[in-house]
Amino acid sequence: MLNVAELKQKACGTIEAHRDELIGIAKEILANPEVGFSEIKTARLVADKFSQLGIQHQEGLAITGVKGRISGGAGQGPRLAILGELDSLVVEEHPFALDATGAAHACGHNCQIGMMLGATMGLLTPEVLEQLSGEIIPFAVPAEEFIEVERRLQLREDGKLELLGGKQELIRLGEFDDVDLAMMCHTASDMGDRKFAVGGTSNGHVVKYVQYTGRGSHAGSAPHLGINALNAATFAIQAIHANRETHLDDDTVRVHGIMTRGGEAVSAVPSDVRLEWRVRSGNREALVKNSDIVDRCFKAGALAVGASVKITNIPGYLPMRHDAKIQDMFRLNSANLLGEDSVLVIPSRRNRGGSTDMGDLSQLIPSCHPYTSGAEGPGHSKDYIITNYETAVINPAKIMAMVAIDLLADGAAKGNEVVESHRPAMGKSAYLKFQRERAQVLEFDGAS
Numbered sequence: 001m002l003n004v005a006e007l008k009q010k011a012c013g014t015i016e017a018h019r020d021e022l023i024g025i026a027k028e029i030l031a032n033p034e035v036g037f038s039e040i041k042t043a044r045l046v047a048d049k050f051s052q053l054g055i056q057h058q059e060g061l062a063i064t065g066v067k068g069r070i071s072g073g074a075g076q077g078p079r080l081a082i083l084g085e086l087d088s089l090v091v092e093e094h095p096f097a098l099d100a101t102g103a104a105h106a107c108g109h110n111c112q113i114g115m116m117l118g119a120t121m122g123l124l125t126p127e128v129l130e131q132l133s134g135e136i137i138p139f140a141v142p143a144e145e146f147i148e149v150e151r152r153l154q155l156r157e158d159g160k161l162e163l164l165g166g167k168q169e170l171i172r173l174g175e176f177d178d179v180d181l182a183m184m185c186h187t188a189s190d191m192g193d194r195k196f197a198v199g200g201t202s203n204g205h206v207v208k209y210v211q212y213t214g215r216g217s218h219a220g221s222a223p224h225l226g227i228n229a230l231n232a233a234t235f236a237i238q239a240i241h242a243n244r245e246t247h248l249d250d251d252t253v254r255v256h257g258i259m260t261r262g263g264e265a266v267s268a269v270p271s272d273v274r275l276e277w278r279v280r281s282g283n284r285e286a287l288v289k290n291s292d293i294v295d296r297c298f299k300a301g302a303l304a305v306g307a308s309v310k311i312t313n314i315p316g317y318l319p320m321r322h323d324a325k326i327q328d329m330f331r332l333n334s335a336n337l338l339g340e341d342s343v344l345v346i347p348s349r350r351n352r353g354g355s356t357d358m359g360d361l362s363q364l365i366p367s368c369h370p371y372t373s374g375a376e377g378p379g380h381s382k383d384y385i386i387t388n389y390e391t392a393v394i395n396p397a398k399i400m401a402m403v404a405i406d407l408l409a410d411g412a413a414k415g416n417e418v419v420e421s422h423r424p425a426m427g428k429s430a431y432l433k434f435q436r437e438r439a440q441v442l443e444f445d446g447a448s
Contacts (some may be wrong), residue, residue, distance in 0.1 A: 011122030011401040027113035031101040033088030036143025068138040077134025077412030083184035084116030093382035108187030118397025133412035142166040152442040166358035185396035189375040196334040199346035203280035205316035216271035226269030236301030251286040252351040302446035311442040315435035320359040323366035333402040
């Protein structure tokens, strides 16, 4: 029988032996980016690797998700999911963007798949797996980046989805009903000289797809016969800005969006204007309140010029809750691997401002979502580049494998303790009820 330290050494040795392969996988995905719910090639790559490793798995979950299942050799215990995200962004100026689609891995999800597979390989080491209790569930999940809203709404209209984020939809489908614990890592570029970070939280958000309808007319000879939908949208955006001073600092409010259609021709009064908008806040109560404020602003724009507006509110993500016990395991293992001075501990109340559907999962089960270095440039930009695959793929793979061993070795004593002491923020039924209540279509006629 090996002790825990020896099990970790064995797992890390296996990961190190597959170092070039794992980095190669991350680079292959980088070269073939696919946006959410379209990750066909990436999902196939994961499924093929699962098959090569002898991992029983399911495919096509929430369209493209791939879920494996590995039984430990030491009997029953918690079921631990190790997650990696399949999807890319659209950043047309990114140096690795596809010319045809503009898709690009400007957030490091390609490395997540590499590190998820690496941790799995380490845990599959025979001397390690035979001493682990419970199950390991490597899970490649789709569509974390909440983009291309109009396309996702069409998927919903076609009955292929209900919730438009990957983990959201997998929760609804019951694909986390058989998971007791979950973890993943994300690359980051804002850690200074640190190599790993734990702690902090994230924003929840509501997504809005907004369509203004006016009346077209010749913009030169008969503008008085038209109703300018672009002016309605412009008024609404100014109204949103006028409310910014009312947001509380502690709520970490972010309101932002893009215009996806601003009219058809410069010579015509715009009659069809569309926007994708995002309202973020650090807690559920503020999220609901600020979403209502933004809806009021969109209605005000329609009222100002006599246009009509249709606001499709879409359930977004919830704030991240890190399980304290798992987080501490990440802190200790990363410090042991990298050195205490290389690990950043972020205060639990510090909100990074962004959003992740890992937050949704963390409302239900013990979860942890730390960050690893290896990237440069602002996230979601053309400058976000993975510059160090050792820290972006290999280090987090080793750290996740070591945390998994802490949780599942020795009869899964620590894993069972985490499960038994956890108090979820909400159950699955309450989660679905909250999200479905956010799904509203509001129509307002400013001329009536």
